[in-house]
Amino acid sequence: MIEAGADHALSPGEIPPGLVNLVKPTLDGLVERISGKIQREVPAFAGPASGRRHKLITTAATGAISHFLDMVLGKPSSTGARVDDLFRRMGHAEAVDGHDLTAIREALQIAGREAWTELRTIASKHHLSADVLGKIGDDVFGYLDHLSNQVTIGYDATRRAQASDVGAARRRLTEALLDQAGQDEIDALATAAAWTIPSRLVVLSADTADGDEMPELVDSETDVLMHPSPGPATYLCSADDRDAVIGELRGMVPTIRIAASWKVATSDVGDAQRWTLRALELADKGIISADDVIECVDYRTMLWLHSEPALRRQMAQELLVPLFAESPNSREILSETLLDWLQTRDSAPAIAARLGVHAQTVRYRWKRINELFGEALHDPEFVVQLTLVLKASVPLWVAGDQSDFERYLNEEPS
Secondary structure (H helix, E strand, C coil), X not given: CCCCCCCCCCCCCCCCCHHHHHHHHHHHHHHHHHHHHHHHHCHHHCCCCCCHHHHHHHHHHHHHHHHHHHHHHCCCCCHHHHHHHHHHHHHHHHHHCCCCCHHHHHHHHHHHHHHHHHHHHHHHHCCCCHXXXXXXXXXXXXXXXHHHHHHHHHHHHHHHHHHHHHHHHHHHHHHHHHCCCCHHHHHHHHHHCCCCCCCCEEEEEEECCCCCCCCCCCCCCCCCEEECCCCCEEEEEEHHHHHHHXXXXXXXXXXXXXXXXXXXXXXXXXXXXXXXXXXXXXXXXXXXXXXXXXXXHHHHHHHHHCCCHHHHHHHHXXXXXXXXXXXXXXXXXXXXXXXXXXXXXXXXXXXXXXXXXXXXXXXXXXXXXXXXXXXXXXXXXXXXXXXXXXXXXXXXXXXXXXXXXXXXXXXXXX
């Protein structure tokens, strides 16, 4: 049997060299029969006799048969390298066109049957022995296996290159989406990455307490993009695939923690990543619930209020000085009561019921709050700012962050 890249006599001394002289006069007719039958029976290669496909098939058939006959004679030839290259390029073309190798393998089978029929007819006509005929058959179909291997080599090499190119393009696309690049650039990268841009996307940021490496989901049934990083990994997927992606991630990494954005347009993907990363940070600090899946939509106000930590700190130092001057216990109960009233404007009994205290206790606290803030509580702009800074700060204090009070104490002398 023929080995890949072989260029030597097939069965030295067993196939009569004179057979080549008997085949050569029939070569043109054999090639035309092979080409015609392939174009009739393999729809992918159909086309006119003057077309490009017909020319390619006849070129391939002529080159392959000529090389086979040269090897029967044991003639050194450079034809073999050219034929191998041609068949590898045919495999490459099928991969580029997004086809599998079904059509080209059918074509090789047709070519093999036609060539074998021709050789068998000639051998029978000239009374070659059954043993010689069997050797001819072995070598014909061995050579076809060799050509099929060349096609597969070209096909597989191209598919690997495509996979590498697509992977690189998907990474560039992910970075462009997160960097909020222009739509033209995103569209071009999406085409190169073979990724259909959803009308609405969801951004997922994921990590584990132990800092485990996050999976890429390369074999996922969903079309998901991933951006790894030293910290939490980011995944981008269509809104329809959101739950499936979360399920896959949790199945692969049971200890995973995920922050999921709400649905966003491509232009907002970078913002959505920032929200999800912030949600993980706030969960780490105990400001929001550290659920296995943190739904950012449930914490939009907190994400907003904690988007500018320096501004929150500055406002706290300006607006909450009366509270900071209180004892720790007084500060805690007064801020809790004040925030409840600012958010609800309920009566003392209603606030007391929520806080689990007596209504008269709430009235006493409210009296103290009025002593601390005075007429400022009648200023609408002050009340808005006070509500926001308390809503952002109280969860920090409850979680154990004392930096606001320490800063106040350090700055108090000045």
